Amino acid sequence: MVFGSRSGVEVRTALPADTLEIAGLLRQLGLCVEQRQVAERVERVLGDPSGTVLVATAWNGAVSALIALHWNSVLQADRPVAQITALVVDEAERRNGIGRLLIKAASQAARTAGCDQLTIATEQECDDLASFCETLGFTAANRGFVRSLRKRPRSGAT
Template sequence: MSSQVLAPTLVIRTSCSDDVNGMLPLMRQLRYPTTPSVLKEHLSMLDNHPLFCNLVAELDGNVVGTTFLKLYQTHDMKKPVTQITAMVVDEEHRGTGIGKRLLREAETWCKQHGSSQMYLSTGDRNMDAKTFYEHLGFICTGYRLSKTLS
């Protein structure tokens, strides 16, 4: 008698406002302060917006990763570029390929929307994230400068 071992099913899909409860723990892992109502409002605003995309990675029906994308183009660009404004895989599932799959789907969305490049910022103390992105072909260039306006 042979026994079957079922592998977990990973699905990458566009998020919806019903994903709030699954995404809240991920946002907290990123140290993004949010509440269920604020996150639901933000996800609702992203629904069918042509310049934004939020993907989730769902493992056996549970949200275990997410990435937020923002497409933009300025007067001096021939093609738009896409900023990854947030990306996280649940701590218990890191190193399993979920982040790589999320980025592949993100690249597909970017190409479908005419984007010529993806970019992001990571904290200077997050070397694991920097290594992850560089392993997937991202190149570290320059410095990010910012100014808080009061």
């Protein structure tokens, strides 16, 4: 499924053929995983109706970024909450709007799944991530960031 495109970048659901490039992106996060492991994990996530893996591809089809998210019901909310469990843009492609495009596509997928919130959990302080999240409308929360998926009423609207 294609979620959108901009400036030659397309966001779509990950495919088995993407696993070598996904493994390379995960290494940029400090995760040492083999292509076989990535293939199994991507297949497992995509086979689960409560999650998805999306990739951004360049005009030549090369995977330049990925986002993985899962949603589930929680006691603290009436509707499911979506959590971003992985987000990485290739170092050479950062600051080109690809992360923003992935967040937009993830938000669309989460809304389709009935979610009202999108969260990003973090293990440590990261000023770049905090700045990125705040720019996109997330607010700081306990060990991460959260953003409502409901549209805000326009100012002056009744």
